[in-house]
Amino acid sequence: MSVTQKDFENAMNQVKLLKKDPGNEVKLKLYALYKQATEGPCNIPKPGAFDFVNKAKWDAWNGLGSLPKETARQNYVDLVSSLSGPSSESSSQVKPGADSKQEGYENLLVTSEDRITKILLNRPTKKNAITTQMYHEIMLALKAASQDDSVLTVLTGSGDYYCSGNDLTNFTDIPPGGVEEKAKNSSFLLRDFVNCFIDFPKPLVAVVNGPAVGISVTILGLFDIVYASDRATFHTPFSHLGQSPEGCSSYTFPKIMGSSKAAEMLIFGKKLTAGEACAQGLVTQVFPDSTFQKEVWTRLKAYSKLPPNAMRISKEIIRKNEKEKLHAVNAEECNVLLSRWQSDECMNAVVNFLSRKAKL
Numbered sequence: 001m002s003v004t005q006k007d008f009e010n011a012m013n014q015v016k017l018l019k020k021d022p023g024n025e026v027k028l029k030l031y032a033l034y035k036q037a038t039e040g041p042c043n044i045p046k047p048g049a050f051d052f053v054n055k056a057k058w059d060a061w062n063g064l065g066s067l068p069k070e071t072a073r074q075n076y077v078d079l080v081s082s083l084s085g086p087s088s089e090s091s092s093q094v095k096p097g098a099d100s101k102q103e104g105y106e107n108l109l110v111t112s113e114d115r116i117t118k119i120l121l122n123r124p125t126k127k128n129a130i131t132t133q134m135y136h137e138i139m140l141a142l143k144a145a146s147q148d149d150s151v152l153t154v155l156t157g158s159g160d161y162y163c164s165g166n167d168l169t170n171f172t173d174i175p176p177g178g179v180e181e182k183a184k185n186s187s188f189l190l191r192d193f194v195n196c197f198i199d200f201p202k203p204l205v206a207v208v209n210g211p212a213v214g215i216s217v218t219i220l221g222l223f224d225i226v227y228a229s230d231r232a233t234f235h236t237p238f239s240h241l242g243q244s245p246e247g248c249s250s251y252t253f254p255k256i257m258g259s260s261k262a263a264e265m266l267i268f269g270k271k272l273t274a275g276e277a278c279a280q281g282l283v284t285q286v287f288p289d290s291t292f293q294k295e296v297w298t299r300l301k302a303y304s305k306l307p308p309n310a311m312r313i314s315k316e317i318i319r320k321n322e323k324e325k326l327h328a329v330n331a332e333e334c335n336v337l338l339s340r341w342q343s344d345e346c347m348n349a350v351v352n353f354l355s356r357k358a359k360l
């Protein structure tokens with residue numbers, strides 16, 4: 001059976017999550033198959049003999065001759081699957097039954113207990129800022145949660161923050177194709193990431209244990225319930241960062257809180273307290289921090305005993321008329337960001353953040 005574009009994309013994501021370095025020879029094979037699958041036969045001039053790295057890459061790609069794109073795609077998927085082996089396979093599968101902890105994620109802790117799958121952002125020293133790898137891990141965890149035996153899925157953070165948004169060092173890892181290539185890849189990544197939330201089939205709950213920034217705030221409009229500690233704050237400083245709204249917030253926020261309140265947050269970066277966010281409908285309920293975990297988990301355990309099919313079908317009917325619109329909004333927001341990320345305003349803001357400690 002031939003592989004689909006989705007299989008190919010999944011394989012690309014798997015490569016980023018490989019625990020063991022597969023070695024240069026395999027990496028060259030992967031590179032060559034990827035280029036052949038996406039661009040066809042080698043179409044760039046042969047690098048000079050002393051340009052060792054690019055020459056090795058060129059040799060590997062050129063060596064595939066006129067291998068059809070479809071076959072290259074198939075070979076790429078097969079190679080990745082042989083590298084992933086059973087351990088990484090199991091990392092994206094939730095074992096049915098109680099109390100299982102899934103291995104294989106670097107900055108997430110995914111557990112399944114009492115029919116609830118909990119995805120914990122687990123990078124507390126960086127306030128749970130989301131690295132490129134974490135975007136992929138969260139997508140894999142959501143995919144696994146959508147297929148496991150749990151009936152509710154929870155996203156929460158470890159330490160004092162819920163999440164400080166996109167890790168701003170994601171801007172520093174510029175590939176040979178330059179900022180434009182990085183921006184394009186990031187735009188696809190962001191689109192896929194947000195799509196996973198739009199399409200998630202089970203009730204999805206955010207347990208906002210502390211301050212939330214950027215994308216961790218905007219995607220809240222795609223959750224079914226948002227519980228917040230009274231320590232939590234909600235901040236979307238997009239203009240300060242030379243960026244623009246994502247996570248479908250340009251559509252969900254005005255709908256949830258009205259256009260002027262949404263503008264204060266999304267254009268002017270007004271930070272809301274948990275109480276304010278609740279009054280504006282972004283948060284379902286606020287709990288005192290001292291009893292937050294106990295009260296929330298007691299409530300969620302009770303909800304998890306409700307008939308799962310009824311909950312899933314109710315979610316589907318509540319959301320289905322919006323899905324097409326949300327996908328269109330997501331695509332448009334990612335497209336706008338593609339040029340925002342290449343703007344001076346954005347670059348300067350990122351440089352300011354990254355150099356702030358050096359200035360102290």
Ligand SMILES: CCCCCCCCCC/C=C\CC(=O)SCCNC(=O)CCNC(=O)[C@H](O)C(C)(C)COP(=O)(O)OP(=O)(O)OC[C@H]1O[C@@H](n2cnc3c(N)ncnc32)[C@H](O)[C@@H]1OP(=O)(O)O
Nearest residue numbers: 125126127129164165166167168169170183186214215341
């Ligand atoms: C062209 C390339 C495009 C690439 C794009 C990739 C895909 C993008 C998808 C876009 C999606 C989303 C947009 C957003 O989310 S915008 C919001 C981004 N977040 C921020 O602006 C927050 C930045 N952080 C802060 O303002 C502060 O750190 C804080 C969260 C208010 C906490 O302040 P604090 O004083 O209490 O703690 P601090 O010492 O600053 O932080 C502790 C360590 O954590 C590091 N850290 C915190 N947040 C981030 C972050 N977002 N990115 C990277 N690092 C972060 C901080 O640097 C400290 O580290 P260290 O101890 O100095 O090593």
